[in-house]
Amino acid sequence: MKDKTRIVLADDHPIVLTGLRNLIESEADFTVVGEATSGPEALRIIREARPDIAIVDISMPGMSGIVLTRRLTEEAPGIKILMLTLHEDRAYLRQALDVGARGYVVKRSAAANLVSAVRSVIAGGTYIDPAIVNRVLNRSPAGNRVSIRETRDLTDRETEVLKLSSLGLTNKEISHRIGVSVKSIETFKSRGLAKLEIQSRADLLRYASQVGWLSDI
Template identity: 50%
Template structure:
């Protein structure tokens, strides 16, 4: 009979082109009883192939890898509606990189210099349908001039038609990295309904791209509330 530990383990793929760093991540994650490493890669393209083969719960990807960087891999996974969630490892503490990562669909962003302290916490947060931003950069991720003129009313939409509760639920879950199919399952509606709510919300707020949805979510504090 399968024991309870094996049922609750998060299946993780790790990818980094630096062998010593990859070995360190392996050692760190192996020490956690609720984590199982199911694959390793040293390039983005190999990570993508292994994700397709092993279907891990979470892929921990270096943001800068040969052949295909971590954000590009994340975009591909989102485009193909793969259920694997992504936590990106990065040496960059510039909020621009964080917004690009979240805009691509990543559910976590951890700085390499603090991975020893934060990576396991990030994996556990994402495994619980949450989102994780490295504490060292979370407070600096509010957009500056590009959001300074965002329309806001009592619900955060000045000068725009207010969102319905359902439209807000849909746009929030999409911003948090859930696919249309996952949003539909969470809300008990059809995928087509999710697409309709998303379109209406995007038109009301002039959110013409995923990156704009992410920027709006940051302004609303949705990511901070998910930490």
């Protein structure tokens, strides 16, 4: 029998914690192994419980989720961090990615997206809330949904595919959006990642932030 995914929850609102716990434990393969209402308490519990993933609010008393994530990334890189927050502006998202968060979910869509986000992060992916992704895509000018930016020796198509991938779109979704086959998307992505020497989705997301692909978030 497969072990359950062990999760710690950290939010300074007890009502939110209760809702999160009910949502998480409605999944047969998830279990909550600790809860915290402040940054220092979250750090202590995560150190003791050694969960697979911690779901952390950005704004907590005593220590922000950003500082907490930075410390955990340095101390225990095997523990994945998923940010849950009210903030939808790019500054918070960039900070979260820069300190090592593997997921970013806004609270207003947690009921619909949190479980999927946890599964994506546990599987080794990086998750950005679709509401934020849609803001980026909807702001792009008509006829050029994704701004193309030359990056090293990437072709325009490789850049376009990698940018959409960094925003969380699947190969199938990218295929529909730009009108080429899924097989071609896989080829463009593979070539682009090889040129950039990027090995993981998390590295791609950090790179996207550094070169400005997420600047419209």
